[in-house]
Amino acid sequence: MATAAAKGRVLPLLAVAAALAAALLYRAPFSKSMGGEGCSLLPHDHFWIASERVVTLGRVGPAAVEVKAGLINAITVGDYRSFLLRRPVVDYGDAVIMPGLIDVHAHLDEPGRVEWEGFSTGTRAAAAGGITTLVDMPLNSHPSTVSEETLKLKVDAAKDKLYVDVGFWGGLVPENALNPSALESLLNAGVLGLKSFMCPSGINDFPMTNSTHIEEGLVTLAKYKRPLLIHAERIPDDQIEDGLDGELDPKAYMTYLKSRPPAWEEAAIRDLQRAMKDTEVGGRSEGAHIHIVHLSDSKTSLGLLKDAKQNGARVSIETCPHYLAFSAEEIPDGDTRFKCAPPIRDSTNRDNLWEALLDGHIDMLSSDHSPSAPDLKLMEEGNFLRAWGGISSLQFVLPVTWSYGKKYGISLNQLASWWSERPAMLSGLKKKGAILPGYHADIVVWKPEAQFHLDDSHAVYHKHRNISAYLGRQLSGKVLSTFVGGNLVFAEDKHAKAACGAPILAK
Ligand SMILES: NC(=O)NC(NC(N)=O)C(=O)[O-]
Ligand SMILES: [Zn+2]
Ligand SMILES: [Zn+2]
Incomplete structure (x- = not known):
């Protein structure tokens, strides 16, 4: 093995697994979490992975990463080949070894709407896409996750179905927002933070909140130092009666775009001014944190958020690959795969989102993977x-971000910051989000240069390939291997036999 490593070859992983098992002097005790009972395609709990391009310590270069008992034990930077002689190593040659992606915005829809998405399919797609942790949204499952009891239903439903680690956001809804003890019991039960909507969510048991609900909820969140995620669109008062239905062609994308203008995002952010101020040092909810999900408007809404941040509010912003990859001009009429809220806007807006991301005004990325049963997309x-909104994308966010970001000159370190470090901070995951000693061995190995066509022959693990907006695209960036807690959960287009990811509950 060490000889092969010295030649710099990438060993076929399954062969490596067999070789490792045969060559090692001792056998690891098989436990469920550490390479046992089918949890890993590499049945050992102490090994090294190495390549010419390891993203660690703010740099990209040759290094070997020692994985032991699910954690990163040590990192050897520089020429690793002689060091690794006679050690069990998977040498990935010039492939990139990067922290696994942490997707803080995914709708897994179980229990209750498993025909939309589920823990098993969703986390298999995540593993295939290099995502090692998902944080599940509290709505689209049934019931919504808005109490200790409904969180328990989630955790029970997830049992033995997780191929990656999964945390949960709880819902801040009118029913619990003004009731601190209800919120505390939800937070004590382990949600990583709360999420609320400022416009109708489309889900009956997830009603929207107003700014009072939000301000009061933040006071409780401050005690726990956990964030409030906000879907920031509000129907401006003068537009409430403005139904567009019937007047304009409902098949035209422009009709949809006009029905949810940037003014909706702006109205919501303006409503949040006091709540944002409350999070400043000395404010009523100091310690809490407002996170704006899926920002689409790169103009006034972004400007207001930048100002709030500058004034000391604890605010962060995410946007999603579909706002960065697509533009309104190119969305075919009738193609409801592209319907999401807020909508994908024009190409100038898209370029400005890239600029804000590169400048650090937008902090991170998330998928907002939100599929539905295909019939609700009304594709015919x-x-x-009338079609259900939500983009189906989970497996492809890494190649999509890379493929569309290349022309803006993005770097591997930026990818790791947007997709791993910052999302880990938001979710309070202290030992995830970087390749560092003591951290979870949550790692993606991928080849940025490898191109693939996302056609019908491509394996898609999330439900309903036909509603994915990325189908038919040429993408660059192929995931070779995904490790979760030291388990090789995906390699060579295969998943580990058993689902050994862990539910993550905050303490
Ligand atoms: N109920 C939903 O899944 N909504 C989601 N739908 C989108 N983004 O179109 C969301 O995150 O707002
Ligand atoms: Zn949303
Ligand atoms: Zn969402």
Whole structure:
């Protein structure tokens, strides 16, 4: 093995697994979490992985990463080949070894709407895409995660179905927002933070909150130092009666775009001014943190958020690959795969989102993977106003970010910051989000240069490939291997036999 490593070859992983098992002097005790009972395609709990491009310590270069008992034990930077002689190593040659992605915005929809998405399919897609941790949204499952009891239903439903680690956001809804003890019991039960909507969510048991609900909820969140995630669109008062239905062609993307203008995002952010101020040092909810999910408007809304940050508010912003990859001009009429809220806007807006991301005003990325049963997308009818909103993308966010970001000159370190470090901070995951000693061995190995066409022959693990907006695209960046807690959960287009990811509950 060491000889092969010295030649710099990438060993076929399954062969490596067999070789490791045969060559090692001792056998690891098989435990469920550490390479046992089918949890890992590499049945050992102490090994090294190495390559010419390891993203660690703010740099990219040759290094070997020692993985032991699920954690990163040590990192040897520089020419690792002689060091690794006679050690069990998977040498990935010039492939990139990077922290696994942490997707803080995924709708896994179980229990209750498993025909939309589920823990097993969703986390298999995540593993295939290099995502090692998902944080599940509290809505689209049934019931919504808004109490200790409903969180327990989630955790029970996830049992033995997780191929990656999964945390949970709870819902801040009118029913619990003004009731600190209800919120405390939800937070004590382990949600990583709360999420609320400022416009109708489309889900009956997840009603929208107003700014009072938000301000009061933040006071409780401050005690726990956990964030409030906000879907920041609000129907401006003068537009409430403005139904567009019937007047304009509902199949035209422009009709949908006009029905949810940037003014909706702006109205929500303006409503949040006091709540944001409360998070400043000395404010009523100091210690809490407002996180704006899926920002689409790169103009006034972004400007207001930048100001709030500058004034000391604890605010962070995410946007999603679909706002960075697509533009309104290119969305075909009737193609409801592209319907999401807020909508994908024009190409100038898209370029400005990239600029804000590169400048650090937008802090991180998330998928907002939100599939539905295909019939709800009304693909044949193509009616944008009646179709269910949500982009289905989970498996492809890494190659999509890379493929579309290349022309903006993005770097591997930026990818790791947007997709791992910052999301780990938001979710309070202290030992995740970087390749560092003592951290979880949550790692993606991928080849940025490898191109693939996302056609019908490509394996897609999330439910309903036909509603994915990325189908038919040429992408660059192929995931070779994904490790979760030291388990090789995906390699060579195969998953480990058993689902050994862990539910993550905050303490
Ligand atoms: N109920 C939903 O899944 N909503 C989601 N739908 C989108 N983004 O179109 C969301 O995150 O707002
Ligand atoms: Zn949303
Ligand atoms: Zn969402």
